[in-house]
Amino acid sequence: xxxxxxxxxxxxxxxxTTALPPKLEDFKQQAIDxxxxxxxxxxxxxxxxxxxxxxxxxxxxxxxxxxxxSISKPNRRKFIAAVKCIMAKPSTLPPGEVPGAKSLYxxxxxxxxxxxxxxxxxxxxxxxxRYYLHTYETELASCGWTSGLPYWEWGLDIAGPHLxxxxxxxxxxxxxxGEFIPDRPPFTIPFIDPFNPPIVIQPGTGGGCVxxxxxxDHKVRLGPFDLTGTFPVEPADGRGDNERCLIRDLNxxxxxxxxxFRNSTQLILEQEDIFGFHVTAEGDPxxxxxxxxxxxxxGHSSIGGIGGHAADPVISPYDPAFWLTHGQLDRIYWIWQMxxxxxxxxxxxxxxxxxxxxxxxxxxxxxxxxxxxxxxxxLKELMNTVAGSPFCFVYV
Ligand SMILES: *[C@@H]1O[C@H](CO)[C@@H](O)[C@H](O)[C@H]1NC(C)=O
Ligand SMILES: *[C@@H]1O[C@H](CO)[C@@H](O)[C@H](O)[C@H]1NC(C)=O
Ligand SMILES: *[C@@H]1O[C@H](CO)[C@@H](O)[C@H](O)[C@H]1NC(C)=O
Ligand SMILES: [Cu+2]
Numbered sequence: 001x002x003x004x005x006x007x008x009x010x011x012x013x014x015x016x017t018t019a020l021p022p023k024l025e026d027f028k029q030q031a032i033d034x035x036x037x038x039x040x041x042x043x044x045x046x047x048x049x050x051x052x053x054x055x056x057x058x059x060x061x062x063x064x065x066x067x068x069x070s071i072s073k074p075n076r077r078k079f080i081a082a083v084k085c086i087m088a089k090p091s092t093l094p095p096g097e098v099p100g101a102k103s104l105y106x107x108x109x110x111x112x113x114x115x116x117x118x119x120x121x122x123x124x125x126x127x128x129x130r131y132y133l134h135t136y137e138t139e140l141a142s143c144g145w146t147s148g149l150p151y152w153e154w155g156l157d158i159a160g161p162h163l164x165x166x167x168x169x170x171x172x173x174x175x176x177x178g179e180f181i182p183d184r185p186p187f188t189i190p191f192i193d194p195f196n197p198p199i200v201i202q203p204g205t206g207g208g209c210v211x212x213x214x215x216x217d218h219k220v221r222l223g224p225f226d227l228t229g230t231f232p233v234e235p236a237d238g239r240g241d242n243e244r245c246l247i248r249d250l251n252x253x254x255x256x257x258x259x260x261f262r263n264s265t266q267l268i269l270e271q272e273d274i275f276g277f278h279v280t281a282e283g284d285p286x287x288x289x290x291x292x293x294x295x296x297x298x299g300h301s302s303i304g305g306i307g308g309h310a311a312d313p314v315i316s317p318y319d320p321a322f323w324l325t326h327g328q329l330d331r332i333y334w335i336w337q338m339x340x341x342x343x344x345x346x347x348x349x350x351x352x353x354x355x356x357x358x359x360x361x362x363x364x365x366x367x368x369x370x371x372x373x374x375x376x377x378x379l380k381e382l383m384n385t386v387a388g389s390p391f392c393f394v395y396v
Contacts, residue, residue: 055388123362178206204251249305258298
């Protein structure tokens with residue numbers, strides 16, 4: 001509650017006590033670019049969330065999802081230990097189904113890989129990933145981390161993710177950059193957009209294996225899946241054990257071009273319906289061809305750069321930072337929703353990637369699951385994060 005009071009004071013100081021969703025012109029450009037506006041918006045969203053509790057979810061048991069830097073160093077170590085606990089647990093998939101899955105962590109990556117052609121650039125994108133994060137948060141709780149899943153505020157690291165405490169390679173980080181590989185050519189993303197000019201990414205500050213920090217020994221096993229042809233593929237191959245290192249290419253351009261404070265804050269303040277919010281957040285080339293990638297792609301490419309696992313649309317959860325960048329995406333979505341939850345509880349899009357192959361529109365009555373870890377839930381159950389079933393979390 002202390003936190004909430006602090007936020008309300010911040011809002012009063014900014015003169016923002018209105019019940020209507022704020023607009024872009026309510027903020028100075030400097031407040032937007034420095035992150036102050038986004039912080040204030042998070043505060044309004046939090047205050048509103050406290051009026052939306054339902055079921056068993058209460059102020060006394062709600063999980064607070066915090067930015068990595070707002071978590072004490074001992075607690076960051078505790079979180080990292082819980083991640084390693086998931087990585088050390090054996091796979092629970094039926095024998096032979098995914099022979100390469102050795103650990104529970106591999107299973108969870110598979111839960112994303114097997115659906116990757118259905119849950120990106122499709123109507124289920126935002127809510128599948130929200131439910132997927134919840135799955136991981138639930139497994140973390142069984143491993144001793146009962147607080148909320150941390151998130152990574154990209155805007156704080158616009159100077160370069162290689163300078164961030166999230167990636168400094170210490171025992172309170174998610175590991176360092178990949179080993180620097182010089183003289184790499186720029187890379188053209190092959191799979192994102194069959195409709196528009198290709199997106200070119202310049203090499204970042206890594207490019208090789210992550211060798212420092214808690215995840216230097218982390219193994220990537222499943223994949224790679226073929227992305228050069230007609231993504232989405234039904235990943236028939238790529239299920240074997242192809243053990244290799246985790247690759248990163250921390251990349252400042254990912255934040256500067258697509259995931260800055262300005263980009264996130266504008267998204268929240270400019271978009272008034274789920275169509276605009278969703279297609280802009282994901283940079284859907286059919287609807288916003290001049291703004292490819294979106295904050296979602298920006299976050300991924302700021303970690304994965306060229307050739308890094310976090311930039312792989314099928315097996316990106318192999319990078320333990322995946323959960324923090326998607327936490328941030330879900331936070332932006334959550335802030336936007338909470339500013340006007342009743343009007344922002346809808347979905348937009350069909351059931352397949354870029355509607356290839358064509359599929360019906362998704363509706364809030366449709367269900368999504370994270371098999372075998374979480375049962376099917378109707379999309380409408382996944383809108384309010386404090387409704388108690390299944391969610392009980394807020395972002396601070
Ligand atoms: C993202 O914001 C930066 C400024 O932080 C701006 O230069 C860039 O054009 C924005 N990108 C998009 C896609 O709007
Ligand atoms: C939903 O939006 C409409 C039109 O923008 C507005 O009149 C209405 O008050 C909003 N509903 C709620 C519950 O805020
Ligand atoms: C699917 O949604 C789009 C966009 O809202 C709409 O134009 C289209 O008519 C819908 N299709 C069907 C079959 O309802
Ligand atoms: Cu995904």
